[in-house]
Amino acid sequence: MKFCSSCGSAEITLTIPEGDNRPRYVCPLCQEIFYHNPKIVAGCIAEWQGKVLMCKREIEPRYGKWTLPAGFMENHETTLEAAARETQEEATAQVENLSLYTMYNLPHINQVYVMFRGDLVEGHASPGLESSEVALMDEQEIPWQELAFPIIKENLELYFQDRRSNHFTLHYGDMRRLPNMSYEIERY
Amino acid sequence: MKFCSSCGSAEITLTIPEGDNRPRYVCPLCQEIFYHNPKIVAGCIAEWQGKVLMCKREIEPRYGKWTLPAGFMENHETTLEAAARETQEEATAQVENLSLYTMYNLPHINQVYVMFRGDLVEGHASPGLESSEVALMDEQEIPWQELAFPIIKENLELYFQDRRSNHFTLHYGDMRRLPNMSYEIERY
Numbered sequence: 001m002k003f004c005s006s007c008g009s010a011e012i013t014l015t016i017p018e019g020d021n022r023p024r025y026v027c028p029l030c031q032e033i034f035y036h037n038p039k040i041v042a043g044c045i046a047e048w049q050g051k052v053l054m055c056k057r058e059i060e061p062r063y064g065k066w067t068l069p070a071g072f073m074e075n076h077e078t079t080l081e082a083a084a085r086e087t088q089e090e091a092t093a094q095v096e097n098l099s100l101y102t103m104y105n106l107p108h109i110n111q112v113y114v115m116f117r118g119d120l121v122e123g124h125a126s127p128g129l130e131s132s133e134v135a136l137m138d139e140q141e142i143p144w145q146e147l148a149f150p151i152i153k154e155n156l157e158l159y160f161q162d163r164r165s166n167h168f169t170l171h172y173g174d175m176r177r178l179p180n181m182s183y184e185i186e187r188y
Numbered sequence: 189m190k191f192c193s194s195c196g197s198a199e200i201t202l203t204i205p206e207g208d209n210r211p212r213y214v215c216p217l218c219q220e221i222f223y224h225n226p227k228i229v230a231g232c233i234a235e236w237q238g239k240v241l242m243c244k245r246e247i248e249p250r251y252g253k254w255t256l257p258a259g260f261m262e263n264h265e266t267t268l269e270a271a272a273r274e275t276q277e278e279a280t281a282q283v284e285n286l287s288l289y290t291m292y293n294l295p296h297i298n299q300v301y302v303m304f305r306g307d308l309v310e311g312h313a314s315p316g317l318e319s320s321e322v323a324l325m326d327e328q329e330i331p332w333q334e335l336a337f338p339i340i341k342e343n344l345e346l347y348f349q350d351r352r353s354n355h356f357t358l359h360y361g362d363m364r365r366l367p368n369m370s371y372e373i374e375r376y
Contacts, residue, residue: 110263
């Protein structure tokens with residue numbers, strides 16, 4: 001942030017405002033304070049006849065890797081609506097009977113992942129704008145070495161583990177990237 | 189948003205970027221796209237000997253009304269850490285054994301409320317910077333007509349309902365403000 005988006009001044013400074021306890025971008029001319037907060041990524045594990053809907057990314061980052069449909073939640077929608085919209089956009093697929101399944105904090109990138117489980121309507125899916133392929137996969141078919149993000153691997157592992165025990169429960173946890181670029185997972 | 193915070197230009201326009209499907213603030217000079225996404229509010233139902241920690245607001249909005257400790261999640265923290273920090277800031281209180289309790293979408297104000305249940309350590313609390321009073325209250329003592337926000341009332345109702353049945357479960361739902369200023373609640 002180099003310029004004030006309210007008054008256009010170039011005097012933006014990083015300082016702790018009065019009554020606050022952490023540095024914010026502040027415009028000393030018009031007094032505007034600019035807050036930056038974590039974003040929600042919402043997505044879906046869409047099921048059809050024991051298989052899960054996967055998408056091959058046709059965008060960066062992780063071009064060519066496989067993922068679950070998920071993306072940034074937009075203003076004026078709910079997390080569930082965001083998950084359904086992302087599934088529509090990335091896999092031209094409709095989902096129903098969504099239920100909240102996992103919520104993971106990724107504090108190193110200021111994201112909270114909120115994933116739902118749901119039924120893929122009529123098993124229909126085809127690549128959306130951001131996907132080169134979509135596929136319905138069982139546990140053996142998942143390309144475990146070709147997944148786009150560690151949080152996707154975590155969600156799929158939890159899902160297949162729950163399905164083996166036939167007991168689905170909500171999972172809450174943290175995933176942090178360590179300095180050595182490995183990931184630490186804490187499941188509560 | 190009137191000026192570009194990257195290059196300072198006053199040419200900011202609201203337009204649908206290529207490959208996108210909704211209007212964004214875009215700078216035609218430096219091509220920067222500015223996204224605005226929902227924020228997470230994290231908070232806590234802190235319990236001590238059957239009572240719940242409540243705070244009387246000494247800040248706007250809803251100055252003088254009662255609330256549960258809660259506030260905007262910050263970058264580089266988890267939702268659980270945010271809930272514990274807000275409880276510390278608003279009620280000088282420590283909480284432990286936190287578990288995820290409710291998650292509600294408030295799409296009319298682009299917020300997602302994430303509330304935890306936890307134990308108030310040693311029953312200690314005192315007003316923090318944003319509170320004029322704190323109190324431990326049972327169901328009869330809650331000032332139901334003097335609560336700061338409808339989402340706080342919803343959380344307290346769920347909590348006392350679960351406690352009566354001695355069965356706490358995660359609650360997911362939506363709360364929307366209708367044009368007539370009443371609220372519509374959908375519990376999934």
